[in-house]
Amino acid sequence: MVIQFKYPDGGLKRRRFLPSQLFQDLVAFAGNVDMASEIFSLQKAMSPISILSTQRGSLADNGITAQCTLYILWMSGDEVESPSFSPSSPDQEDIEEAFDIAAALQTLKARVHHLAPTANQINVLRDEEFECALRAFNRPTFDAESKLDIVFIDEDGRGEGAVDDGGPTREFCRLLMGKLQGHQIFEGPPEERTLALDSIALHTNTYKSVGQMLSVCLIHGGVSPNFFSKRLFSQVFGLPSGPATIEDMVDHGLRAKLEKINSADTLDDAREAVSETAEELALMGALRHLRSLEHRKELMEAVLQFYCEGRIHAALTQFKDGLTTLGVLQMVTSHPQAFEKVFLYDPTPLKASDIVELFHARCRSLPASNRRRKVDLPIQ
Template sequence: MSPSHPTTESCHVDPSEPDLETVLQRLENQLDAGPAPMSNLINVMRDTVLSSALRAFSRQSFSPEKRLNIVFVDSENTGEGAVDDGGPTREFFRLLNVELKNSQYFCGPDESKNLTLVSRAVLAGEYRNVGKMLAVSVVHAGITPSFFSERLYSLISYRPSLPVDIEEIDDWELRQMLHKIKNAETLEGAQEAIIEASAVWGMLGCSTYLRSLQERDVLVEEAARAYVEGRVKEAIEQLTEGLKTLGLGDAIKTYPEVMKPMFIGGSKPLEAEDMLELFRVNFSRPGSNRRRLENQTVMFWRDWLIEVGERTRPVSLGQILIFTSGADRIPPLGFGQKPTIQFLHPEDHGIRIFPEANTCDVTLRLPLHESYIQFRERMESGILQSPTFGFA
């Protein structure tokens, strides 16, 4: 792995480079559309997603380029859904990314995570599997890990990294030691602080020799970088190797600025406009009574999305999308087919007052109600009381 440097080069997207959608489409084109092999069957419970993933991705026969078959298992050990046509896969990787972000492998602010060192995980090669999971998540499901720090992304893309801020160090005691050295007003005070930290200094492999007060900041930076980057070098190498799955790592290295939005900056929040533009509506014949009811329901739907987008309702736009698709944001390449709105006419389905969804083909079926208040209450109640995602 190439060493990092204390400054970051200015990097802009070359106009001759492909855009993100083009790169992702090339990666997706490698996938085998045939049936999922048994080795790619992932049995998972929603409260143990990460451990389920580690077992599956550790199989020697696991084939990243083959189709996945995700089966959520309830407390009675019965499978939920017979065939995975995309919805369970999106749901699985959405939950997996959340668990990974909050796992022992990462540390730091919620949307700016660095890698942390777990020695036994390094020995077991778990960081390699973490990278593989993230690569498969991006290419198979379009679910992106938007929680990397600038530093971590620089390291996996072989770019120079920023100077280390002491606050990036997750060890409180070491942070205090470095602050004491950095804030020392005399050479003697700085040397005393270094001596106090000599045990840690030795483990980091840093020099304890300070010739002048002017060298203090350089020494502190060296120690901070050794902790934040140097000590996790092997874990970074494993993660980077895992990310090479399906060619994602090579794409990151070749087009670092193009790929960067998928890894850092947090997820772009959904807006009401996004949801309004996302769906195609399957209307009945113009002029029919069915069409009148459908027009009214679409009007209610659009007004409700605006309210939800204003964050004045008990549900979020992300929850609506999860209910409909299994994903909490629109994948970079969109969904495999245009999401569709259908209607629950009593003569077709019986009396159905709550929304229904098929997350595989991303179909949302809206109930028909005479008043907006009824529609809004039934939509919110149905989504909030549903399982994590619903099949019709």
């Protein structure tokens, strides 16, 4: 079987192995490059589980039995010392606690080729980031696994002149994510968006395009979509979303009418409220003659379930199809609790200490050496 290795810098190597060969034979070949770290991880495409280079046994013992591509992620000393998850661990909570989101996203980012073809150049007019992205993503030659080449232009078509070494891509992804957050396929508060039903967007595959853009912004630009509601997150990534309630309804007009049905004290008042909502209930296929106040509960449950789940089923399917781009859907579905901080709004204010903790001094000189004492003295 031929194993292909893809490196963080976009490099490729391949070699033929037997499933019975030692896993360390594969590690020796994969790690025989200048930028290799002492310990690194390997991960199959579309798999949420990475394999540390320290594993023993044969290739078959580590789940490598057929031709595949292994994505290589170099690891620093701090990452090696951090807890890692084992596919054989029976405790799902321990797995989620040990799961390293940053390493997982780096693994997905390792799929991106660093040599950008012409097809991935996107000319971006400010305030029209979504429209520019949509035109680019709809090109038959656009490849989400290739580096973006972003050129910001003015209304006359003149470029701003910045070469995209990463900065323009990150800025574009940040601006585009803001446009996606306010897009009409979503509804609800800005920090807790749910999926809305837009028949035209469904017909034009806009839900899929938005899903693709979210994936690209997350992996290429490192921009998190922190605006999903808890219900939308559960719907997309396979968690139980619980019974729908009136509070989940974003249509305030319909919500007021349903609240009137639900709060009616007598059967006649409930029937009158149903009559006032007849047009909306008929469109949902839920217009019924109430036999009793107990029957009202069945009506409310059916209407709420249809509004929050049933009517958006096709749109949700298309949206999830877009999120399969770069393996995002598969990765998050495997570890949904760990990724909540990426997709849900966090009201915790950012503090200076949080920024400071992101940086760690690393001395290149050996401990107790003259160079460490002379050159790497701490700043007073």
